[in-house]
Amino acid sequence: MTFTLTEPQADETASGARADVLDADFYAFQNLLTDAEQRALREIREFLETEVRPFADDHWDRAESPRHLVPRIAELGLYGEAFRETRSFENSNVFRGWVAMEISRADPSTATFIGVHSGLAMTSIAVGGSDEQRAEWLPVLARGEQIACFGLTEPGHGSDTAKGLETIAERRGDEWVLNGAKRWIGNGAFADVVVIWARDVADDQVKGFLVRTPSVGFEATKIERKQSLRTVENADIVLTDVVVPESDRLQRIDGFRDLAVVLRLTRAQVAWQALGVAVGAYECAVAYAKARVQFGKPIASFQLVQQKLADALANITACIGMCVRVSQLQDEGVQKDHHSAMAKAFVSARVRETVALCREICGGNGVQLGGQEQLGIPAGYGIARYFADAEAVYTFEGTYDMNSLIVGRAITGIAAFV
Numbered sequence: 001m002t003f004t005l006t007e008p009q010a011d012e013t014a015s016g017a018r019a020d021v022l023d024a025d026f027y028a029f030q031n032l033l034t035d036a037e038q039r040a041l042r043e044i045r046e047f048l049e050t051e052v053r054p055f056a057d058d059h060w061d062r063a064e065s066p067r068h069l070v071p072r073i074a075e076l077g078l079y080g081e082a083f084r085e086t087r088s089f090e091n092s093n094v095f096r097g098w099v100a101m102e103i104s105r106a107d108p109s110t111a112t113f114i115g116v117h118s119g120l121a122m123t124s125i126a127v128g129g130s131d132e133q134r135a136e137w138l139p140v141l142a143r144g145e146q147i148a149c150f151g152l153t154e155p156g157h158g159s160d161t162a163k164g165l166e167t168i169a170e171r172r173g174d175e176w177v178l179n180g181a182k183r184w185i186g187n188g189a190f191a192d193v194v195v196i197w198a199r200d201v202a203d204d205q206v207k208g209f210l211v212r213t214p215s216v217g218f219e220a221t222k223i224e225r226k227q228s229l230r231t232v233e234n235a236d237i238v239l240t241d242v243v244v245p246e247s248d249r250l251q252r253i254d255g256f257r258d259l260a261v262v263l264r265l266t267r268a269q270v271a272w273q274a275l276g277v278a279v280g281a282y283e284c285a286v287a288y289a290k291a292r293v294q295f296g297k298p299i300a301s302f303q304l305v306q307q308k309l310a311d312a313l314a315n316i317t318a319c320i321g322m323c324v325r326v327s328q329l330q331d332e333g334v335q336k337d338h339h340s341a342m343a344k345a346f347v348s349a350r351v352r353e354t355v356a357l358c359r360e361i362c363g364g365n366g367v368q369l370g371g372q373e374q375l376g377i378p379a380g381y382g383i384a385r386y387f388a389d390a391e392a393v394y395t396f397e398g399t400y401d402m403n404s405l406i407v408g409r410a411i412t413g414i415a416a417f418v
């Protein structure tokens with residue numbers, strides 16, 4: 001059978017997905033993008049549909065980052081999140097969010113790989129670096145010549161890093177000496193530069209350091225047997241008397257408040273990324289429901305299946321609206337921490353519901369990588385990867401609980417973290 005997500009159109013990608021229209025965009029939010037942005041999106045979609053999605057299950061299965069894609073991703077300007085100069089048009093936050101959603105729609109792991117390098121690490125340098133540091137690092141990272149990662153979480157501290165961070169930095173003349181451990185660091189197994197967040201023993205403030213690898217005393221070990229976002233190579237990192245020159249301390253970071261600015265910006269992007277997981281899952285479920293026959297009919301013809309699809313699409317539609325608005329607030333320069341926190345919490349919770357509904361539609365084949373292929377549905381349109389990946393996206397960049405508490409503090413004026 002010929003696989004198409006929708007009626008065939010002139011502008012189709014190799015897999016049959018249309019490059020001009022996103023069917024899950026029920027209220028046509030994409031029309032908010034400029035013509036130049038929509039043209040760029042078409043090019044990015046074509047790349048994702050031909051070079052990323054068809055191979056995503058295999059990479060996930062082998063738990064290996066597709067590093068061969070790094071130059072192609074750079075060519076498309078996708079590492080330009082914090083580096084506006086890489087695009088000739090306005091490059092609004094709505095557009096950049098939409099791009100994050102599209103990447104995640106094809107493969108949430110690839111979106112996370114880019115999100116860590118381009119979002120967390122490059123934004124740390126863009127926000128916290130001196131002019132010299134920005135000039136040294138951002139172009140190199142935007143071209144994908146070096147890969148960066150972001151080391152905040154520790155074995156003993158995830159949600160409570162603001163108060164609990166145990167990695168320490170001690171100044172000795174023109175150098176700093178770092179000691180401590182980090183956990184779950186995306187791209188950490190192979191990154192060329194690691195943004196390490198550590199507490200200055202002199203003033204107790206959290207500071208950011210650019211640790212170049214390899215460095216004496218720096219050890220990164222890939223975390224094995226992960227069951228979500230398997231393609232992302234996360235690492236446990238140990239720092240034993242790692243020496244960093246003062247010139248590699250992020251000069252505009254002086255406390256957790258400055259780090260919170262980075263998270264405010266990246267969290268909104270992560271909400272878009274979460275949305276992409278739901279869109280990818282929804283597309284798998286629609287394709288499967290049309291192809292799978294039971295009781296002599298496609299299961300898409302049953303009312304209960306249509307109800308699930310309608311609920312999934314309603315979730316997605318609400319989430320696109322929320323993501324668009326939070327990015328517009330960012331474009332207007334009025335976005336606050338609680339705006340991003342609400343988007344990340346709400347969207348990732350709806351995503352969890354959506355992937356579960358969509359997985360249910362795919363029956364037993366929905367728990368196997370490639371289980372849909374026997375129905376003629378191509379590689380990359382299986383639900384199992386999206387279902388598993390939703391869990392990590394729900395958890396990182398602040399769990400649902402922590403982001404809800406940020407919103408709760410904004411509502412009541414009372415911090416209820418402890």
Ligand SMILES: Cc1cc2nc3c(=O)[nH]c(=O)nc-3n(C[C@H](O)[C@H](O)[C@H](O)COP(=O)(O)OP(=O)(O)OC[C@H]3O[C@@H](n4cnc5c(N)ncnc54)[C@H](O)[C@@H]3O)c2cc1C
Pocket residue numbers: 116149150151152153156157158159160183184185186187228229232234392395396397398399400401402416417418
């Ligand atoms: C795939 C993956 C990639 C990641 N990538 C990175 C990365 O690149 N860099 C990085 O620094 N980190 C990264 N992380 C770490 C991630 O940010 C943390 O896992 C996350 O912040 C949660 O921390 P934790 O796992 O220590 O859970 P914990 O903080 O131990 O939380 C466990 C549970 O307790 C709840 N909880 C904790 N405190 C409270 C409270 N006060 N009130 C109510 N509930 C509470 C939490 O919501 C959660 O449900 C990644 C994690 C994963 C899984």
